[in-house]
Amino acid sequence: MSSGASGGGGGGGAASGGGNSNHQRGAAQRPNGQTQNKICQFKLVLLGESAVGKSSLVLRFVKGQFHEYQESTIGAAFLTQTICLDDTTVKFEIWDTAGQERYHSLAPMYYRGAQAAIVVYDITNQDTFGRAKTWVKELQRQASPTIVIALAGNKQDLANKRMVEYEEAQAYADENGLLFMETSAKTAMNVSEIFLAIARKLPKNDQSGGGGGGAGGSSQGRRLAEGDSGSRGPAGACCK
Amino acid sequence: MSVSLLKKPQMHFGAITFFAKQHKDDVCGSNGLPLTPNSIIIYGRAQILKTIVNPYLCRYLDIIRGKHERTIAVSQYCGKPLSSFIEKSVFSFTDIKRIAYQVLQGLKELHSRNIVHHNLSSENILYENGNIKLFNYGLYYMTDNGKLVSFPIVQLLYTAPEVYLEEFKEIIANPKVDIWSLGIILAELTLNKLLWSSLILGQRIRKVLSLVQSTTSVFERIAREHNCYDRYQAIPADLKEIIEVCLNIYSEDRPTAAELLEKGIFDEFQVQKTDWLSLLKMYEIFTISELYYWWQLTGGDVLQELKRQGLIRSSPPILSLPHLVLIEGTILGQDRNPATLYDPKIVEMPMETLYERFKNISFSCYYPLIQTKSEIIAQSEPEPYDATGLPLVIKEKDPEYQFHRVILLRRLLHGYPFTRDLIVKEAEKDIPPLFRGDIWSALLNVRGDYERQYAKIDKATPTPTDRQIEVDIPRCHQYNELLSSMEGHKKLKRILKAWVNQNTQYVYWQGLDSLTAPFLYLNFNDEAKAFSCLSKFVPKYLHNFFLKDNSAVIEEYLAKFSQLIAFHDPVLANHLYEINFYPQLFAIPWFLTLFSHVFPLHKILHLWDKVLLGNSSFSLHIGLSVLTQLRDRLLNSGFNECILLFSDLPEVDIEKCVILSAETFQKTPGSITHREYENEEFKKTGELDISGVTLQDLKKERCPRISVSDLLELIRNSPDKAIVVDIRNITQFNRCSVRDSINIPFSSVCFSENKIENVGHHSNVLKDNLDKIVVVVGDEETDLELFPTFLLNCNVKFVCVLHGGFNILLPISPTILASQNHIS
């Protein structure tokens, strides 16, 4: 496989705050000498009931860590991670949202303009699966029509306490055209895999399907000019 | 010397230590997460012991967790073990009766709290000057009836026979076992004999068990076995009877401590209920727990002392390696670490350093004058230890300073609520950490029968919110030992449920757990007080933040935050505005939880020390101070970098935050942060104040409004601190305008470029403005957004707009108005 989470975005446990150092980069600077490298940015949002492990998945993906006592998320948190996929460098701008139903009204602010979403549930809790379905419906209705949605059945390490059958979730995912994997933020199982699968499915031609503007206004995916200092809101995709 | 005040015999303490049972490696709870270490459970359970104050019980002072599941219990330690007096014929029968009485008083207190000693022996009864104190009575309780340690909590000879016969699994703490132990102790004392002293361990247990079979009196049998029958016969009948009933082999037939105390034999010792002296005790100038606190500040270190006296020994790790580890991880042939057994040794803590350090503190410092009408007396007071200007962290660690603070604040707290004003005044200087919990509740005005109120609230009935509370608690400040303990979880859950139950207008929002955490941490042994603090805190500082639909309240708060940034730091505000970096994206947890979800506890404490002295706008200033600290990085970053910075908030210097936010708070007229959604109780609602600003308008305005009353105050009291910019046309301006105001007619300015020069010859005044408040005054005909925003874009500081415009000044304050025509 030519792909994997690269260290460039702070993967592998460096406490880099999620790779804020590599915002500007040109193809020529790629260390591996692949000069024809394409760079894509995608906005990805995590949704799902509280305590299913959204923040834990992101933390695992971005920093390679797992905190047992991961703090709950209020409002939302933002992180980035870069991965290499064949000849493309994919930079995810990840919005990790609060799971409590009450924070629901904030959610559109984060999924607006997102090209990808991971809807997470906890395989040991049937209710969280129900909630995941509601999120999927909402995304299908409200989010960008081209959004790539993945369903993650998290806490796979607790399979002996499973309440949601794999087949059931798989069937649901097939029906709705979702990517699906069971994951474990604790053991790292399928964590980078699910992000990779999303990256693969995302269109990597330029100007890919950003929906409306993001939380901060600047709308539509646009090309990121060389040396652009990134003065922009959490908006759509940028490829070059 | 005054240091003698510190040297009272009962003012000494010592420590014992033991290991909690270790979980097998790799064992996880049902949620797949590691189990709470037993030492943490012990730590949580032991806290309540610190609240027990009884003349016959050594006071618990501290519980410390060491490495490898070690627990250290520090408590008062004075006098000598009773065992050292036996066989020395020092006690008369009356003495023994008094001892029995006092032990029973101690036991009664414990049993009334459902604490069973289970460890009672003549070793851990300390005797001094005719009085006893029970020592180490909490071990069984804190270890959850011994379940959390791997050694048995028994005193071979003194333990009741039924304890040996019990099945380990079904242990329920039975207070009657303590009565048996007392019986044995009294037998020793009366017979003046150490019992079965020549027997070895196994034999001793057999001996105790053999007593079960005795058909005659157990006491008589003991006397005969020790060749003390003569002495036995000489024991006064009433005392003998007490011992006999204590040594009843059927635990259910043994009387309780309370029942025994009713017996006539103890009449002579009963203290009168209205004992003035003991009433006064509550108002002592300091107690042993304050002394322990000072001792620690003067360098006292329990762990160090235990090491020095050989109770903590470290052995080379190689000795603890197992002989064989199977591939699946099973460990074979690992020697049991002898340190995991119980070592009853008590280490006394040396006091010399403390005495030496405090020897020059004069007598009068122990009795500070707190209220006087006479200036002369007040001035003749010795200058209390001067620590002004020292950083807070230093002050908190300075023993002398904390001595004075503790003595003073303790007195003031005794006088609460009548002394509240004085407490506030002192709190403005700083808050001594030892009393933070009490001082906070005084600042929050917690009063009266808060305990009863709390007791009445339903905290048990399941509600739909429970799931959320349950998943949040194990994620709430879990690095803290108290909050991660089982007790901590239970308490936090009860408080949150009680709060939801009592505030039907509100709902549980994630974050409320973090908000409660500081109060629980400070009042861990007074759940009701923690609850009351929370209940007082929310209406004052977070009014309506927890409404089911709180969006308007939050939006207003965030809009105000943007305006406050613009007011103080236009450069930063403009940058953040340009990159679309809105407070919505990062500041919700800041304000919703008043930073309690953002910072670790020790920082929150210092922050809230100040919050509690201010009003509900103070946290806007804290927010500003956080941005100010990160200013350079923010200014040099784009959207992503900025937002990343806040997802993982870098080290923020809290003391700097506190100072900065106090500064901007002082500098900012109150109406600048006026909010429609503020609690009516604390809001200014006069005619001259701001009112009726819709959220829609507010969100459009990048510069804040100022009220007429604040403007008047500015002009009257510090005219040199204000620049009034009148943007009406010249005719209007000349006809009537604010004295000393400058006129920049709105229509004369070209807004297409952000160049301050465009305003004409007044531009220099604005450009060079460093600290004056720029009040833009217009009227209906002038646009009140374009101009101030223009000034903001030109990086002019402290721009605000007069709420209501010029005309509102006309009827109210002719004195500040003048006609330019006249003057010129």
Ligand SMILES: Nc1nc2c(ncn2[C@@H]2O[C@H](COP(=O)(O)OP(=O)(O)OP(=O)(O)O)[C@@H](O)[C@H]2O)c(=O)[nH]1
């Ligand atoms: N066993 C196990 N526990 C997990 C896993 N992922 C997360 N957890 C735990 O589940 C709890 C909740 O995880 P979070 O990542 O905080 O959940 P969240 O979805 O972000 O929750 P909110 O922020 O409240 O929306 C934490 O205690 C995690 O340690 C997993 O894969 N396996």
Ligand SMILES: [Mg+2]
């Ligand atoms: Mg989260």
